[in-house]
Amino acid sequence: MEYDTMMMDGESLGPSVKISAADSTHVDFELSNVDLSFANSLRRVIQAEVPTIAIDLVEIEANTSVLADEFIAHRLGLIPLDSREIDQLNYTRDCDCDQSCGKCTVTLTLHAKCSSDEVMKVYARDLIVGIDRPNNHIGNPIITDPEGQGSLIAKLRKGQELKITCIAKKGIAKEHAKWAPTAAVGFEYDPHNKLHHLDLWYETDSNTEWPKSKYAEWEEPPAEGEPFDYDAVPSRFYFEVESAGNIEPDAIIQEGIKELQRKLAGLIHGLGENDEMNGDYDGPRSPDGMEGGAPWQDQGYTTPYAGAGNASAWGGGGATAYGTTPYGNSGSAGW
């Protein structure tokens, strides 16, 4: 049963990564010698399941601006907040506290009132982050513009006021896109469309009418008259990950893989527990008992308990199920 997962199908090398560009908001890389399914899992997980922190509850004490409360609440939610070392923050639902506490939330307050004749702009930098939090960067509004202002929240005219308390929570983009760590993820393979996964529309010739991907020169174009290889599978995947600012792009990938592993570990753990449970029921008890008096449910299936003493799955099992089990009446009870 020993085999090397990566050594098969002519994949002589293990998975490899080639980074072509990286800065504070981007990482572009090529992932090769993995299956499409794995590359796609990585893409899906970094887009939807890497946890970040975002404003989730907004309490509005005063809003005399022209914008509706819910409109401002929505804008606040979309402000990227520093989510590095998010592991130090609990999910509110898992936290020991009653409603919210410093271990699972970060509080941000905003108080702005326009007193001048000019229009006042309220920016993300005006959010004041509460001190009760796991470390001193988590939940800080991300400010990357040269003026150091951050996202614009609202504009106020003379006399208008905003007084707001926000509670930021940990979450994932599967629940709401405001928790997305990525602004955009490019995912591409087979730039010459050798595998025919795309059916390109064309007037006369798809090759000349469609612009070439920048990765086209990374791979050999198909030879003239080359026959279609129906066994070919993609093995080189081009990722272009752009961070929303809340986590560095490299960390998004790392966290994504970690998140996948967390899923797997959870299942392995759950499966272990299941086995013990199965063990109980695999004992010397009457196999029919395990059906919980629902013989009707088994119709159409072979009995899974063939090994547990039911010599004939159909004849004997069926007969005893109705005749000799203590749940003989279950037939009528069940119906």
Place this chain on the structure above:
Amino acid sequence: MPVATKPRASSAEDADMEDATPPSAQQVIDSQEGGGPMEEDENDNELADEEDNEESQRVRILPGSTSTAASFEFLKEGHTLGNALRYIIMKNPDVEFCAYAIPHPSEEKMNLRIQTYDTTTATAALEKGLQDLEDLCDVVSEEFWTQREKFTVAKH
């Protein structure tokens, strides 16, 4: 190990039906003999039971499974895990067939079918698949990190 259709599984399936069969624990089944009056209590128990287990028990074996051919139902999983797991399980030479499906897009359920040769069991193949995928994640994670470090060094 004969992979029994887990008794929990069959009862869970019927849980929301009014005439739900009792939970599979022996004493509960016995009490069912008593007839009607107990029924409501039992349903309550079962509901509470299910809530307790919701976190821990996210995989169950669907009825009709044998030791070498089983269908598993995963809760709160989707294509992210399904496709990669299917691939890695199919890589196992002891596995004859593996496929996954999401029966309905608005239910957070993912079904995985595994049929193995006699050399192993479906549960073992699933466990191995999960482990292999985790190992693959380790390899990719490490590779990404080393390449990222190299890139930073090269740039300076």
